[in-house]
Amino acid sequence: MKFLAIGFVFGMIFISLDSCFSFQIPLTTRQSFPARSVSVTGANRQKDDKIHRSTLPRLPNNIYARSAPHDVLYHRKSTELYSHCASSIVPVVWVLTSVLGGASGTPFVVKSTQTWYTTIPLPSFTPPNRIFAPVWTVLYALMGIASWRVRQTIISMQSASGNPILSFLQYNIIPFSFIHYIMNISWAPIFFGLKRLRMGHVLNVLLLVTLIPIIGIYFSIDVWSGILLLPYLLWLGLATRLSSEVCKLNPTEVKLGYWYNNAKLQDQIWKLRKEAGKRVGFES
Known part of the structure; x- marks a missing residue:
């Protein structure tokens, strides 16, 4: 986990510097001279x-x-x-940083799917837990490639759009995408870590609402970058529908506190069972 965090931090620093400076080194202007017919050597x-x-x-x-x-x-x-x-x-650094940042929420997901998440009622269309890791890895990689392509295109753009609002969005789409990305990697700690199902669902809705214009701007800059984000849009739509159904099946108990829900209850039950097992010697 520390390695992922360090790699993510260094990657974000690199991407920030890369967004500010181009790695293309212009050739120094030199005065040209006519070629000489006689080879000159030595003294x-x-x-x-x-x-x-x-x-x-x-x-x-x-x-x-x-x-x-x-x-x-x-x-x-x-x-x-x-x-x-x-x-x-x-581009490799962009992709690796995107994947490492996405993997930062893996410990919360793994711990939850091994404890309380398996005991709460889930929708019938819930995908198997084993497919989440490979799917998100591919999606984060596609997000990294798309952002890098957009960044390269922005650097080489000769002129902006005639619409001042669209021009502003095009030249600032990378910071906007970064904000969306931070919201994305914050979802797992909120939903699985804090077990705040409603807040996680609200965050999913915000991700979906902000992703649609981002894809539109990506298409206006580089068509392939917009296409690369379409699988993410489809999966995010499924995740939003899934979180909505999870909230319905596990409603919040207002009498016990606004944030108290079945997920928190099942987590407490699991902890009590584990503590009881330790006391009778079934678990170490």
């Missing part, structure tokens, strides 16, 4: 470079513009290699 080359340096302007950090074609070619190749490595690493 002649040093003399030739000295003559050129005396006539060339200095670039920042006292670097002279060089006329040697192979120097320019080497710089271009090294820059392209760095940009290629960066463009390969960045």
Whole structure:
């Protein structure tokens, strides 16, 4: 759990920096010279470079513009290699951070599905517990890819939409998506950890309501990014319907407190049974 938390924190820091700075390194503007027909080597080359340096302007950090074609070619190749490595690493970090953040709620889910969650009445269409982990892992990965693609497209956008409101939303969609993501990973601690079923359902509704415009803006920026979020929309719709039915089957007892519901009752019963088992020596 500590490893997941540390990885998630470092990943979010990386994504924040990546959203502010581009990893593409522009080539330094160089003065071009006509190719020479005679190969220059050794002492002649040093003399030739000295003559050129005396006539060339200095670039920042006292670097002279060089006329040697192979120097320019080497710089271009090294820059392209760095940009290629960066463009390969960045999306992986976005995806891993998204998945690690989603996995932060796993301990609450695992503990609940092994105790009180199995004892409360659930809707007939409740999916098996074993499919939740792989489904959410895939969905978080798709969310990371979609956000990265949108971020890349925003960086390369030449002009914004003619609509000022749409332009504002397009250029600020990554922070909005981040807020939605924080709401998403907060659901498991609220629903399973605190056993506040109604609050979890309200949060599901807010997630569904905010996801629809986010997908629309993603489509306006990059079509494939919007398509990648469609499975998440479908699953979130199912989760919202499921949480609604769970609240109906496990109503809140107002007399015992606004947040007291069957989930809390079953959790207390489970703890009492476990404590009783320890007292009689059935459990350690």
